[in-house]
Amino acid sequence: MTIAQVNFSKLVYEVLQVARNNKVRIPGNLGLCAKAIANLEGIARALDPEFNIPNKIRPMMTEVFQKQLVGEAPLAALLRTALDVKNLSLQSPRQIEMLLDRVTSETLQWNFTIRELDPIRRTVDSSANRLSFSIVIGSLIMGAAIISSTAQNSQVFWVSDVLFAAASLVGLWLLISIWRSDRLR
Numbered sequence: 001m002t003i004a005q006v007n008f009s010k011l012v013y014e015v016l017q018v019a020r021n022n023k024v025r026i027p028g029n030l031g032l033c034a035k036a037i038a039n040l041e042g043i044a045r046a047l048d049p050e051f052n053i054p055n056k057i058r059p060m061m062t063e064v065f066q067k068q069l070v071g072e073a074p075l076a077a078l079l080r081t082a083l084d085v086k087n088l089s090l091q092s093p094r095q096i097e098m099l100l101d102r103v104t105s106e107t108l109q110w111n112f113t114i115r116e117l118d119p120i121r122r123t124v125d126s127s128a129n130r131l132s133f134s135i136v137i138g139s140l141i142m143g144a145a146i147i148s149s150t151a152q153n154s155q156v157f158w159v160s161d162v163l164f165a166a167a168s169l170v171g172l173w174l175l176i177s178i179w180r181s182d183r184l185r
Contacts, residue, residue, distance in 0.1 A: 009038035012037055012038075137167050144159075145160075
């Protein structure tokens with residue numbers, strides 16, 4: 001259709017009106033765009049009322065789409081892609097063969113580096129050590145209690161005293177180390 005047959009400003013106005021009626025928010029720039037189209041339409045009607053916009057825009061749009069799809073230098077892009085495919089096709093079979101050899105021979109090793117893992121590991125090690133000490137202290141106390149309750153003579157009675165003393169010293173040391181590391185809170 002020619003410019004004389006189509007009223008672009010009315011078309012854009014109606015689209016904006018339908019959007020407003022349906023509570024669709026439209027950017028303010030679109031109103032400026034509609035005004036620019038109306039001005040251009042008036043100028044185009046005065047210069048050439050038989051001007052056909054789609055026929056004039058089609059070659060330009062084809063060129064724009066072609067540049068976006070292929071790029072500025074299609075031959076250079078095609079050659080780069082061909083070289084990449086060639087290198088990939090030459091290296092891939094050897095790399096796949098090496099990977100499969102390692103998987104089947106069980107020599108494949110995974111090396112992961114996780115940030116901030118070392119402080120977490122140290123904290124877990126420290127907690128495990130304290131838990132172990134607590135279990136040892138509890139075992140010493142229970143052993144001393146069993147010995148002292150079943151001991152009939154004074155020759156075995158001193159073993160329970162040594163166990164109580166050892167448990168007390170290790171327990172005191174554990175409490176001091178926890179208090180010093182400020183983890184008792």
